[in-house]
Amino acid sequence: MLRRRAALTRLLPVLVLSLILGACTDGSSPKSPEAAPSSSAPVERPSATPVPAPEDRACYRLAFEDALAPTTAAATTACDGKHTSMTFAVGTLDTLVDGHLLAVDSQRVMDQVAEACPARLSDFVGGTLRDRRLSMLRAVWFTPTVEQSDAGADWFRCDVIAVAGQDALAPLTGRLSGVLAQPEGRERWAMCGTDDPDSPDFERVLCSQPHSWRAIEVVPFEDGRYPGVEAVREAGQTPCEDAGRSVADDALNFQWGYEGPSKEQWAAGQTYGRCWAPD
Template sequence: MRRLPLLALVAALALGGCTSPSDGEPPATTPSTSATPTGTVPTETVPPDPGPDPRVGECHALSFGQAVAVVGRTAPVPCRRRHTAQTYFVGRLDLETGAGFTRRVDSRAAQRQARQACTTRLPQHLARTPRELRLSMARAVWFTPSPRRAEAGADWFRCDLVVVAAPERLLRLPRRTRGWGDTPAIAMCATAAPGTPQFARVACGGGHSWRAVTTVDLPGRRLPRQAAIAARMEASCRDAARAQADDPLDFVWSQESPTREQWDAGQRYGICWVPA
């Protein structure tokens, strides 16, 4: 949640929805004409094709770049084949405004509607609470029709589950992902201690040396000073580290506070880490 920082990924992965040219649209049609006995040439207008609607349960072989786009429909693949995304919800966009105008599918309002619906439904799909998913590399991404498809009547939005395996790399998913949220392989781990140059978030199914164990909420509308964040997180991180340690008198931990970018994207919590 793009490494991208945690919420930078969410901002990127939703930070989260999808502008992709691979919409599968046919080339523009050429009006057909035919001669008549009177010599006039009537023109037949072919209505634009809105394309097929996505369906829940479809699988997609997305690249990381496709997952961080927001407009366009990618073609599904059989779920028995290699895939990195699975559709868990399909909804309808409300594109009509009170003033009688129609919003574009790539407008902020339309994308906000898709983002809220997809992020709200992901915990239910994975059978985890939103707080539990903070410690997971599972992310919601969303797609809406291209403007051309929307002009033809397409008004859907599609919510896909992806799992970030490593910076700019998605994890291969199983055929079914409902209730899959407690899988240890998709938990949040790291290649090094937070704050070091080697630090990168990875799924725990890959090589790692640290793992995230809990989060600490940070109050207020403005990002607190680092000293205030550290003081607020210390007791919770220490207790979590002690609970994970073999020796309750000998343990270490690391505290990670949100960056300005993460805070602005909505991450109002810090993360506690322990050696794996």
């Protein structure tokens, strides 16, 4: 007998949601104030010595809440020791628009970084988009503080982390560059669940932790407006049933689950669902 579990993903607090899903804003949230001079003349940066850009491939011991923050003052630590984040890219902010200097915490600047870091993560960890969506590796990013930006700092920093659960980061060990391009790397950082996705006890965890279900396939949607609850639910039925059957011991008696995006998650950047099966 086929048994199915179909659920829309439960809503998480928005900051935690963005981290766990590796998502970015759709630009519909209220914009942060943008600094604009009273004249149209180009703005010159202050002459104070800027804070130097972070070091690429540096490692840090970040707590879960640290990874949610827009800025950080955490000190580097040895990458061959215990750490929870690693810088995989450092870039330059574009804060000048038509000669006007934007605040580092303006929506336009934040959107720049929120787009750049996930894109660069794909080049760093490798694998396909599907591989990354079925893993617990995520990109987080940091910018200078407003005061540091006023002094001329114009960098942004992209770190890779591994989410270990609802509010924890996993230690990063071993080589991460190209890790999702290899079968053992995909398995090491794979996404599993403590229960089926429709259960109130469901929590995403690394497959190296105790678990009973595994994310096995992705159901993509076209970008655009949220298609609605019924359309999201319907879209996952056939592909997730097929995916569940493909990993089952008995093609006539198996379980499968579907976790589709809610409207809030869609707005946060998750325009896809996931198929699950007992593991």
